[in-house]
Structure formats: structure tokens, C-alpha cells
Amino acid sequence: MDALLHVLVIGVLLGGIYGLVALGLNLIFGVIRIVNFAHGELVMLGMYGAYLAYSLLGLDAYVSILVVVPALFVVGLVVYRLVLQPLHGESSMQIFATFALVIIFQNVVLAVTRGEGYSVPSRIAGHTLELGDVRVTVSRLAILAAVTLAAVGLHLFLQRTMVGKSIRAVTQDRQAARLMGINVERTFMITFGVGSALAGLAGVLLAPIYTLSPGIGGNFILAAFAVVVLGGLGSVAGAYAGGMIVGIVEAFAGYYIDPELKQAIWFLIFLAVLIVRPSGLFGQPGAEEIGFREQE
């Protein structure tokens, strides 16, 4: 029984990690309809941002959020404006472009660091809370809190603010939104910026847990894509719930079945959901086709 609870806690905490990485990815995917393969690299940049903030300014990882998240927002704006916007209307070219970004970001970081694995210390991250037999570290609890806050915040942002409303309008129908006077390009740019900032947030919070390497984004991106499709394209709640499902399944499969098989097991669930509900658990049916329909 104790073990059951323990594994559940591990799964929820892991789900927080996946959900956090998936949140920004889902926003970009849902709104701009770009499969952003470079999302993992934006997370990676966030991690190295935390390292830079620590080594240059002496900031604790959690304090560096104040610097790194806005910086990644700007990186997102620039990337969208310089790389993706000129390719507007050519969705397959945009996908190739995000692949190019993967290679560029990885290699630039590689060239600067020579591939040496960095660690970001944090005074608070390593502390553990003991609840009976179950031990939880502050670093993972922080991620769970952050993904919950970010999901709620993003939801409110999309529902309550004008920018959020314009993002939703653009998601639903680009042409009609444009006719209503919404600047679609600017909305896309802001969306990409917010998505990148969320990746940056994920990066900073993950930095104290892992050993940084230029290719580390790839470790999360496969799971994040599964989370996005599982939860539903463009759905904030979907990213959150999808993350939890993948995390919990992985933890149970890893502990009770075999750590070697855990990815295979959640991919099976992923495939099953895709067959039964192609729009994902929380997505609007047909949402997966909107972007492509419009470009005809």
C-alpha cells in the first residue's frame, strides 16, 4: 500500500515535468499550427539560461526565473519574426525550419560548452519533505506547483484578456479574426513568445534536477508530443491532464513491470487514444484539422 502511494506520488511529480514542457508546445501547436520540433531546445536554452544566471550573477535557479523567462519570451518573438513568419502559409517548410533551429541551437551551445555537462546548484532544490515513507524533493514539488499555476494562469489569460481573446479567435478562424480587425501576425508572434517563455520556465525548473547537455531537450520532447496529442491539441487542461497520465503510467510501469518497458507502455496507451479519439481527451473533435483546412 505504501509503495502504491509512493509510486503514485512519483508519477504525479513526473507528470508535472511532462505537463510543464507540453504546455508551451501545445499552445504553439494549437494556435499557430506549427509542430515546433525546437521546443525541447527552447527548454534546453532555459536550462543554460539558469546556468548563466548562476555562474555570472550568482543567482539561485529559482530566482533566475525573473531573468530567463522574459529572455526566452524575446527569443521566441525573434525566432518567430525572423524564421517562421517569412514561411507563413508553407506549413511543411515551417516544420523543416524548426528542425533547422534544433540543429542550430544544439550546435551553438555545443560549440560554447564543448559538451561538458554542467550542473546548476540551488540551495533549496535538494531538500526533501518526508510524508511517512514517501519522500518528495522541493525541486519536483516546485515543478508541480509551477505547472499548476502556469496552466491556471494561461487559462485565465486566454479567457479574460484581450490578447487572450484574440489568440482564441485566431485559433478558431483566422480569416474571420482578420476581418474583425485582429492583427493575426502579431497574435502569432505573441503566442510563440508565450510558448517559448513557458519552455524557458520549464528549463529553469528542470535545471537543478538534471546534468545539462546540449541535447537534453530531446529527452523530454518525445513525451511532450505524446502529452499534447493525448490531452488534445490546443487545450490547456489537456496538456495538464495528459502530462499526469503519462507520468503516472510511466511510474507504475517502471516500478511494477519493468523500467525498460515504461515508454513502450505509455506509447501503447497513446496509440489507443489516437485510434478512439483522434482529437485527444480534451480537444475539440475536428480541432486537429482546423489549421490544415484553412490553408487550402
Next chain:
Amino acid sequence: MLAKGLKHLCTAAVLAAAMTGVAHAQNVIKIGAINPYSGPLALYGDELARGYQLAVDERNASGGVLGRKIEIVRGDAGNPQQGIAAVDQLVTRDKVDAFIGTYISAVSNAASDTAQRYNKLYWDTNAVAAELTERGLPNFIRVGPNAQNFADMSVRAVVEMIAPALKKQPKDLVVWLEHEDSIYGKSIADIQKKLLEQKGVKVAGEGSHNFKAADLTDAILRAKRTNPDVWLQTGYVPDDNLLLKTAREQGFKPPVIELVGTGDTQETLDAVGGDYLEGVFVVSYPRPDISEKYGPGAAAFLAAYRKAYNRDPIAPQSLTAYTGMKILLEVIDAAGSTDVAKVRAAAAKMDKPLHSYPSGFGVKFDDKFQNTRAPFTVIQWQGGKQVTVFPDEARASGASLKNTPRK
């Protein structure tokens, strides 16, 4: 008339230039060094090349080999395709006489195969995959240890050093075997299991994990519930670090932690911190702190390294690379050439006892041209430093075990 004279002069100049070129080529033995010099493993590729260079410099300073100077030409290869391309290029463009390498086993496999097509020697100092020598490739000779040796040394350390330190008989020991799930970790764990059970040690369980996994808490909890005396992990740097951090967070306190292959560099110290690392054992390449009796010349290597590069070695592999190059140059000297058949014959005749070289190696090749006298050593993390503790004779005077069993 003048024009004609000029023409002759030009011809003469060209001829002269061509002849010096030939003469230059004859005076130099060129060795192609195949390693990753760009990409994520560049740090380690460079480290091997530094070891090679120090051995070459030393030899050149005393007149070279067969009256010729040695020159290293780098061939950058981070994957098998690049390995093939690098060998092609070094043979056709740079006219190298032989090859040395390799940090990555898969690259060694492809590159040595290609070198065989040009009938050039491939002398491996660092690649560990066991199957490399199983291929029976006539140009391939491995002077360094292989993966089997990782398993051998890790089990020897458990039986001969760790059991006495825990005041237990081997048959009373319980070991958990953790490994990353590729052929590398799996093949080593299989041998470890067999050897441990031969010695009567109980293997409580075996866990395998992906070294890129986002979470390894499940792996730690599975090991923890068996309450092992020794937790033995074979993997790479990212999973070593994540496992150690997770073990600390989950309150998993096995009396002994032994890592195989990685975990003995600054990267792990930064990630885990000196406090938790205190007392952790790592089976890895011999380090320059081994006793002079065990590895004669190790201290001189360290001094030369510091002088040339103004720092301590980044990773211990450079000492093995240095030793491997030293032995290669001796073999070429004995063979009288870099011709594959002659080098092979000379290598087969070599018979040097253990502790003949700076890394503690001897030389005796088996019929597959695997050096049988190239053991790994075991270090223990002590106060944020890596201290060689096993085999006993490798221990520097005054070195003793710390924090064993772990508190």
C-alpha cells in the same frame, strides 16, 4: 634565350620542390588519430589526442622511430559514417601510414573496417566494445582494456576489497545490479552477474534503465526494497548523476555504491556534491595518481601533461591513450615498418609483464589481438578528489578507504 633559361629554372624549382616533398614524406611516419574532435564528445576526443601527442613528443625528442619523426594527423569522427570518411580522407589526402583511436566503439568498428580496405594498421587504445576484437580483422589490434575487463574489475573489487571492508564473506553479500539498457550496459551486467554468482555473492536483482530517462526514482525504489550491501551501476554520466541524486533524495543508503565506466569526473562532482560522493567507488581507466610501482612513468606523464596543457587531465583516458601510443611506437620500431603483417608479427611476440607501462599495463596479446594485460583500476571519491584504491598495489602510499560502509 632568357625565356628558355627561365623555363629550365622553373622546371628545376618544381622538381626540387617535389623531391623535398618526397624526402619529407619519407622522413615522417604519419599516424591518423580517429576520435570525435567536434560534437558532444569532443572533450574526450581531445583528451585522447593529448595523450597521443605527449607520447609522440617524448619519442620525437629522443630521435623518433626508425630514424623518422612521428606526426599525428587528426581525423574527426563522432559517428560511424564520419569514421569511414575520416579514414578515406587521411589515407588518400594525408597519406597516413597507420591509424590509432578511438573514444567511441561504433566509430572504431567502422573506421578499422575501412582502414583494412587500404591495408592499414588500426591500433585501438580506448574503445571497449568486446566484439571489436571478435571480428578477427587482420589490421585490428587492441592494446587497451575491453568491456569484459570492466565486469572483471568491478567484481574483483567487490570480492577482494569491499567484502573485507564490510567485514563480510562474499557469500553473505547482496548486490543490486543496475545498468543502462543498451548493449553496453547490458553486456557488462550479464558478465558481472555470472562472475558474482561464481563467487557465491547473491545478486538481489537487476535493473535496467534508459540513460536519457526523465525520471529514475522507480529504479532507485526497486533497488532499495532489496536492501543490498552493494549497489553496482554501469551507465553514462547523465544517468549516473540522476541516479545518485535520486538515491540521496529517496534516502537510499546502501553501504557501498560502485559505479562502472563513468562517474569519476568533475561533471559528477558538480552534479552530486562532494558530501554524497564521499566513499563512492568508480571502476575506470587508470589515473596518474597510481603508485609508481604499479605504473612506472605515471607521475612523469602527469608532469608532462601539466607542462603542455597547463592543467590536470580532464579525464583519465589520456593516460591510457598515452600508454597505447607508447606501445605502438615500440611495436613499429620492433617491426621495422608500419606494414600490417610485420606489426602484427612483432606485436604477437611482445611479452611484457603487468606494471611495465605508465598506466600499469603489460603487453601480451591473445590470438584475437586483445591485450590481456590491460586492467582497469578502481578509484574512491575522497574529499572531492579521485583516489586510486584498487588493486592494492596501485594505491599510492598513505591512501586508505574512506566512508566504507557509507554512513
